[in-house]
Amino acid sequence: MRVRLDVSYDGTDFSGWAVQPGRRTVQGELETALTTVLRVPAVPLTVAGRTDAGVHATGQVAHCDLTGLPDGLLRRLAGVLPLDVRVRSLRRVPGGFDARFSALWRRYEYRICDQPAAAEPLRRRQVLTWPRPLDVASMAAAAEQLTGLHDFAAFCRRREGATTVRDLQRLTIERDGAEIACTVVADAFCHSMVRSLVGALLAVGEGRRPVDWPPSLFALGRRAGEVSVAAAHGLTLVEVGYPPDAELAVRAEQTRARRA
Incomplete structure (x- = not known):
């Protein structure tokens, strides 16, 4: 059966989601915990979005295929997982569900505090403290x-054979007390895209660049060296959206074809 896992983690001490030799990763911890509890050789996970080193998640989604869903699996996983990663829920889903390709959108939030004296110490791992006021x-x-729908090559670290065309559905900047919340929603994101968008907007907020500068970079068609990548710890994957069960398989096929 196909099983959906809803996962949250503090990315501070992880080298990102994806397994890397000799490094501690979220995928590595989860797959090790699953094989330990289920007593099987391997449980490969497919994830909605591979977060970078230091990036957090409260709404990450992954899937795996199991021969059954044992009673108490959620509790048993909590007993072997480290405290900085948790599986919040487990449930059986249709075979057409694909955590990555069935997704309609991903929502990230980047938090900034531009009032250093008001920065909350308990949130220092999730919020970027900025030394100057932002507009x-x-x-x-x-x-x-x-x-x-744009080619976001200027805001991405290009990967061989991967497209940089994305549908950025929402990008809002709102003041929330001493913090600024940057909410970003897209069908998918290329490598470092969200943090690069935030980096460009920080330059505007400080008055170092005009308001029309970030969109002018679309014309480059390549990585813009003058765009700074914002620090990883301010970024959190908050939610992944999926269609109704009857449309999951069709959505996955459409996404695979578009990526190809």
Whole structure:
């Protein structure tokens, strides 16, 4: 049977999601825990989005195929997993469900505190502390011009054979007390895209770049060296959206074809 896992983790001490030799990763910890509890040689996981080193998640989704769903599996996993990663729920899903390719969108949130004296110490691992005040209105105006279907090559670290065309469905910048919340929703993201978008908007917020500068970078068609990549710890994967069960398999096939 196919099983969906909803996962959260503090990415501070992880070298990202994906398994890497000699490094501690979220996937590595989860697959080790599953093989230990289920007493099987391997349980490969497919994930909705591979987060980078230091990036957190409260709404990550993965799937695996099991011969059955044992009673108490969630509790037993909690007993062997480290405290910085948790499987929040486990449930059987249709065979057409694919955590990666069935997804309609991913929602990330990047948090910034531009009032250092008001920075909350308990949130230092999830919020970027910025040393100077930021113009949120200018950042929001620039963000509005970035939404839509574009080639985001200027904001991505290109990977061989991978497209940088994405549908950026939402990018909002809002003041939330001493913090600024940057909400980003897209069908998918290329490598370092969210953090690069935030880096460009920070330059606008400080007044170092005009409001129309970030969208002007679309014309480059290549990585923009002048765009800084914001620190990883301010970024959290919050939610992944999927279609109704009857449409899961069709969505997965459509996504695979588009990526190809």
